[in-house]
Amino acid sequence: MYRPTWIEVDREAIAHNVREVKQRIGDEELMAVVKADGYGHGAVTVAETALENGATMIAVALLEEAIELREAGILAPILMLEALAPEHVAVASNYDVAVPVFSAEWLRAARMHLTDVDLLRLHIKVDSGMGRLGLQTLEELEALLDAVDPETMQLDGIYTHFATADELDSELFEKQQATFLKFVEAAPDLRYIHAANSAGALRLLPDNGPFNLVRLGIAMYGALPSDQMMAYYDFLKPAFGLKSQLVQAKRVEPGQTISYGATYTAERAEWIGTVPIGYADGWSRRFQGYSLIVDGQPCEIVGRVCMDRLMIRLPGEYPVGTEVTLIGEGAPLDEAAHWLGTINYELLCQFSKRVPREIR
Numbered sequence: 001m002y003r004p005t006w007i008e009v010d011r012e013a014i015a016h017n018v019r020e021v022k023q024r025i026g027d028e029e030l031m032a033v034v035k036a037d038g039y040g041h042g043a044v045t046v047a048e049t050a051l052e053n054g055a056t057m058i059a060v061a062l063l064e065e066a067i068e069l070r071e072a073g074i075l076a077p078i079l080m081l082e083a084l085a086p087e088h089v090a091v092a093s094n095y096d097v098a099v100p101v102f103s104a105e106w107l108r109a110a111r112m113h114l115t116d117v118d119l120l121r122l123h124i125k126v127d128s129g130m131g132r133l134g135l136q137t138l139e140e141l142e143a144l145l146d147a148v149d150p151e152t153m154q155l156d157g158i159y160t161h162f163a164t165a166d167e168l169d170s171e172l173f174e175k176q177q178a179t180f181l182k183f184v185e186a187a188p189d190l191r192y193i194h195a196a197n198s199a200g201a202l203r204l205l206p207d208n209g210p211f212n213l214v215r216l217g218i219a220m221y222g223a224l225p226s227d228q229m230m231a232y233y234d235f236l237k238p239a240f241g242l243k244s245q246l247v248q249a250k251r252v253e254p255g256q257t258i259s260y261g262a263t264y265t266a267e268r269a270e271w272i273g274t275v276p277i278g279y280a281d282g283w284s285r286r287f288q289g290y291s292l293i294v295d296g297q298p299c300e301i302v303g304r305v306c307m308d309r310l311m312i313r314l315p316g317e318y319p320v321g322t323e324v325t326l327i328g329e330g331a332p333l334d335e336a337a338h339w340l341g342t343i344n345y346e347l348l349c350q351f352s353k354r355v356p357r358e359i360r
């Protein structure tokens, strides 16, 4: 690593979060959701850490992401969550990656691409009210069950996804549960019945239904699905940090302007630090005015954020090499996400590949 800007991934925090959730869900299995390169933390590291600490299964969005894990030697069951075109099912079967299924027509097309050496693992996906992916009627379920070819396909599970599990007084959350249970009853006995994401994981325990698997994403990384979830997740430790170092610190005279467009003018003699991170790294231009932490003190980003660097107003003179915290102690992830008008999920997965991940 040559550049002094890096993402710090706290493996012990991930391990802690997984163990704590696993302890609370009891006999339910824990599926670690590592899509989008483990929410920006590095999918292989996160998957390995989760599996060593109580997770037994892995979820990704894409077949590409599943293959990356298999090639890194991960043997645990993997479910991909995105729809797969029928012409690619033999690849999923070769890598032993389970695929969501929600239409009989898709199954009939998939069958044409499988030979008798294949065994395609499937989880039936029910759209119980999210409106995104899944079958919507019991008739569709029946047709789907009829189209399964037992020689080349195996139904491993049935699942759904909630739109409002992170809102404590949501009627839709209850309604989706009731809808999903109707599909579970109409389906044959399947190994895995799952509905909960992080927000649902500690709200939907086995007492609430036949659930035996939780799909844990954001909480594993130590971030909250929403502020309301603090009631369930007061034990989380954040795993993500973003750090850099000053590459220059200079005194500027009153009247001097900073960065493109000269949008900031020093009012008095000031110390300005240059930090080597910019929007090409995923640190948005909209962070102008936001504060980073140097030596425990907030330092405002002054002037426009450039492609590769930005400037901050320092409380005094600091040497080149002084550490700057963009996300971490004193600069919480959620605060940065709120500044951008988005959620922690989006911020975590927007950092580009050119920011190295340092696993601690």
Ligand SMILES: *Cc1c(COP(=O)(O)O)cnc(C)c1O
Pocket (backbone or CB within 6 Å): 033, 035, 081, 161, 196, 197, 198, 199, 215, 216, 217, 218, 219, 225
């Ligand atoms: C991303 C995803 C999850 C994980 O959600 P979190 O809120 O991060 O826990 C679970 N299930 C599905 C279908 C997903 O797409």
